[in-house]
Amino acid sequence: MKRRIGEPKVPKGPRYEFFQLMQRYVLHQGDKSLAALSKESGWSRQTWHKALRGPELPNRDLVKALVGHLFSEQNGAEIQHKMVEEALAAWTAAADERTLGSRTDQSESVPEASAVKPLVAAEAPEGWAQPPGRVVAVDPRVPEDSPFWWNHVKQRTNLPEEVRFFNLLRDYYWSAGQPTVRWVAARMPEESPVTRSTLNAWLNGTSLPSYGQRLQKVLEVMRQNLPVSESDLEADAAKQDEIQKALTDAWHARPR
Template sequence: MKRRIGSPQVSPGPQYAFFELMQRHVLNQGDKSLAALSKESGWSRQTWHKALRGPQLPNRDLVRALVEHLFPEQDGADRRRRMVEEALDAWTEAVAERTFGLREEQPAPVPQVADPAVLRTVDEPEGEARRSARPANSFEAAMSQFRGSAAKRRANLPEEERFFNLLRNYYAGAGSPPMRWVEARMPEEFLVTRSTLNEWLNGRSLPSYTKRLEQVMKVMRQRVPITEQDLAADAAERAEIQQALTDAWRARPS
């Protein structure tokens, strides 16, 4: 009888969810023993055990390699890509928890006082919402939703902050399309939720799959198409964002 791996050796939360997901992948792919996984993959039993139970998180490249082993390409390239993406997303949340703590442990957001100038009274007729005096298409208006008090923002590393700023700049330059609008236009193989987009733009979570980020930026750009003369500049801007993402991941503790 196969010896069970046991529950993850971490408290409930994103790290626990990551290890639980890895164990579920093993279960769904034949529930092989650690000895069998080690023999067919070349990684030691101890490597597999730590990646499935913890308490230390494996590095990102190892997570990708282990999941790719569990889901060989010949069994379905699309499925394999989705499983890798799911595992890396869970790993990202786990690393964020280990680095910054649970979100409920972060300082409570400071309540924002609504601007009386844009409040609609009960006596006003229903209709088009009153616009702010600030120009709707201005950069400041587009960026205001991502700025708050220091208490509302997580302390990011300089490399992370550079990436988030570049992405927010691109988003604003693309016309600040609604999250729902972007989500609805994403290709099926690169699905992304409004919640994930919001996490990226608010500087709370780094994308873990560069091809998905590339598709997100291309969809954003559909909101405000550019001329042929600007295509090269747009591609260079996206490349800079991708490099900033790589730098941000390298800067994070392993």
């Protein structure tokens, strides 16, 4: 029996609708299993699963390639083009929501830090033990609808400092043109190698980089994909410094 993919792992909205659309494409094109899709396309089962369920959006080029595979030219070039354009339109709406937030979020003012309710130890989710009396203050700079609050690998809520780091890293990745993890891994220097699975874990909010030097090299490689102008070099360096500081804050916030 074919194992079901499951409901998209994002709240209702454009991102949810994008993943639903991708699942409908698979359903209408034979409802093949992830193993079958992987075997015939060359992309891993994990790649297909994430592109069909989330929570992170696949990059634009991957969406184009996956949908193009599902609707091969045997279906007719016109149909293939139509399906790809439909998918990219849905992806664009989902990307806008990820970057700018929902329309409701945009219409509301950012709450003052003093108005944010802190998460006390008694409210911590099951499986995430905190030291007695520890209070986790919600960082007002972290969007409430961030996809990085829940760590599905460790089955616990990420701390606000962790969420902020993952958001900053993901935003930088987007500003660098969303290079594939394969592309980044292949260009890492020999003294600072990073595997594709490690990069995926960082970008999906499931694992923190262990130290800043390797992360710095990753940021530098990402920027090679979409270099900034001479006038923007200083701003780009400031973004990298902010990411490094957020990583330090995330590690310091973790319970000892």
